[in-house]
Amino acid sequence: MSEHIRIEDSGGVREITFARPDKKNALSNAMYRAAREALESAQGDPAVRVVLLSGEGDAFTAGNDLADFAAVATGKSDVVEALPFVEALARADKPIVAAVPGLAVGLGTTMLLHCDLVYVAEGARFTTPFVDLALVPEAASSLLLPAHIGHVRAFAMFALGEALDASEMLELGLANAVLSQDEVLPAAREAATRLAAKPLGALVATKRLMRDAEALVAQTRAESAVFRDRLQSAEAREAFTAFMERRPPDFSRC
Template sequence: MTEHVLVEKSGGVLTLTLNRPEKKNALTRAMYETVGSAIDNAPDDPDVRCILIQANGDMFTAGNDLSDFAAANRGEGPSGEGDRPRGGSALITALARAKTPVVAAVQGRAVGVGVTMLLHCDLVFIAEDALLTTPFVNLALVPEAASSITLPARIGHARAFAMFVLGEAVTGKQAAEWGIANLALPAGEVQIRARAAAEAVASKPPAAVAITKQLMRESERYLARIQEEGAHFTAQLKSPEAREAFAAFAEKRQPDFSNAARKEPA
């Protein structure tokens, strides 16, 4: 558990609130693991029939803390082997295999995994002025959370490629129009509407809801793609390209990937 995730249960709804607003709700390893464990354990609790994920502050989540990625690039991760910070996989795999319906309330910006996690949620309510970005390639990384399958399936190849490779941002209104979200609302109404939807889901016959969710998803396919993406992600995380991307970000300059490419092993 961590104070950066508030956990509340009432009315059949398990509410998980990201609570690190001073850091734009950037996800720590403990936050990943807390949310992932809560999703995994939900089917064993008869009082939980729906999960609501929301955030305090003016931003849903900045995604992973880039300092963790930079440390992993230098071989200073928790394993000492330069692997991807491992907490992320706890949330990603929990979402992919989730049996309990998940509702999300999104305000402000959502970055990286803050966007890809929404593709595993069953209902998404978003602020009209929210901004979604997936800057994986800009950081010399690759998509994760099976988003290389789920995002093109949701919005089409061309739009997904622009988000992944060009880093193009998507507004809350666009997200609703494209099918990433159910409804775009004024920011002050998002959590209220999401809570009402979660309670509505919780009031339905739980077995019928769970089976319907299972039939609509391809969990095994998503989990397999997560493993494939993860291998590429880890390799890129250790690469000279990523080292240059992280250095450029820290130094507030444009990266020079032509030099990084020349340092790649043959």
């Protein structure tokens, strides 16, 4: 388990909170493991009917802890725990609700594509700046995001690092409602409670009909293979070295 993942069960809802507000809830390997275990155990627990993801403070999550990526890029580690967590999201049969109080970067945005209901705060911003880090999209987002918003808009998010704001998320069908920051978590909890009162078999069957979990897992694994190669590339070493040295990267060196 991780001290930065808070898990609470109540009324058929398992609430998984990213609780590292001093780091904008950036996800460490330990946090990925704890969140994955909570997701997977929810699938087999008859007392859990819905999962709710949220973030403590004014961020949902800033995505992967860049220190972990930098350790892989510089050869100090070969461990990245994001893939098992993403596969657990893709395979989840029970409904997943997300409460997004603010910033969502990288996987913070792409994991929302696996959620069934999404409530976002007015000031939230959503970015997927993978190419800036010499990386590629993950969490099957190279398939899911273009399917939702079109190739050119998705490419601009991936390659140029362009952001979506909360109102654009709503207009593009990526969010159910835009609310004040204080209203986001209560609205998500209310929706999760409503879902928990419905026939679970019908909910699970509906979700299975609406998405192809095996196709999403296959895409995630294909992305992950390229992602790992990119993490060990000269471009990634330059990107993460520049980040740690607080300077602009110079990819002409590569």
